[in-house]
Amino acid sequence: LAMAAFVRALIGTPILFKAHTGLTGGGQSLARSLRFCPNHLVVFSETMADFVDKQRPNQPVTIIPNGVDMDRFKPEGNQIDLGLNKPIVLCVASLNHNDHKRVELTIRAIAKLPYGSLLICGDGPDREYFQALGEELLGANRFAIQTFPFNQMPEVYRYGNLFTLPSIDEPFANAYLQAMSSGLGVVTTDDEIRRYMIGDAGIVCDVTNPDVYAGAIAQALSKDWKTKARKNGMRFSWDMVALRYRDLIMQMISQSSLD
Incomplete structure (x- = not known):
């Protein structure tokens, strides 16, 4: 994030940052990230969004959860067998x-x-x-x-x-x-x-x-x-999550061109 902020200062590239750490440790990691003032912040819960609003009220933020490949992780298909007692x-x-x-x-x-x-x-x-x-x-x-x-x-x-x-x-x-x-x-x-x-x-x-x-x-x-x-x-399917990221990125590109 520090490097992204450096590049932004040089050539104006906006920063889209995903807060992976959540509110672990009382939100200290997220609070540190906010000091770099990303152009847009992605969090995965309302609780995180509320935390961000209290720390930096004007920070643009969007809630997008993590995603899963539902074609890969599905009930049908082969399974391992370790011989353990069921269930x-x-x-x-x-x-x-x-x-x-x-x-x-x-x-x-x-x-x-x-x-x-x-x-x-x-x-x-x-x-x-x-x-x-x-x-x-x-x-x-x-x-x-x-x-x-x-x-x-x-x-x-x-x-x-x-x-x-x-x-x-x-x-x-x-x-x-x-x-x-x-x-x-x-x-x-x-x-x-x-x-x-x-x-x-x-x-x-x-x-x-x-x-x-x-x-x-x-x-x-x-x-x-x-x-x-x-x-x-x-x-939380990847299809849904990917569409939300696409829309957000297109929004940021559009806003950047206006600026």
């Missing part, structure tokens, strides 16, 4: 004991259920810790940690029956969109951005309470989410 709860997250993903909450919640397996897709410095904890609480036939290349992830989502991610905050995780586009219901943290993203395609709850979290997972596993999840995912 499968899928969690896509980095494995760091001290980060905001809070994967341990998911392991302990599913351990309260007498059925179902947890597949964690991810890697990180504490992978061995989570591997040991999962095997201790769930056993090898109900738990696995694996990493997959991105082009195989559609097959991974199809293997699951439910998606969960208990992160303490999440700017706009693509994993939610990919899961819903693949026909999976979602159980996740109860906050404004997750309620907006998940809609009626899952359950939001207090994931810090193991009994409540486990109960939400059990309830979600008893339902068929495919239709609702896929329909909700269409709100």
Whole structure:
């Protein structure tokens, strides 16, 4: 962004900036970005737009969510098979004991259920810790940690029956969109951005309470989410998102020519 501001100062090229970090850390990163006064700012929630308005009232801002390729992430197609006991709860997250993903909450919640397996897709410095904890609480036939290349992830989502991610905050995780586009219901943290993203395609709850979290997972596993999840995912299809960016870019080009 600093380099873009430098180029703008030299030749007048307007800046269209997408705020990827959301309001993590109390919005400090977003506040720093606003100091560069982008010509137009893209955020992905009303909450972010309100934050921007308070920080810099005259900042032009548009709400455009992240998008998902619904032709790639769909219920139909091949799937992996790791031999885990069904049903499968899928969690896509980095494995760091001290980060905001809070994967341990998911392991302990599913351990309260007498059925179902947890597949964690991810890697990180504490992978061995989570591997040991999962095997201790769930056993090898109900738990696995694996990493997959991105082009195989559609097959991974199809293997699951439910998606969960208990992160303490999440700017706009693509994993939610990919899961819903693949026909999976979602159980996740109860906050404004997750309620907006998940809609009626899952359950939001207090994931810090193991009994409540486990109960939400059990309830979600008893339902068929495919239709609702896929329909909700269409709100974030790349086709829709691309059109909104196109319109915004054309608007900025038109405005720049007038200036």
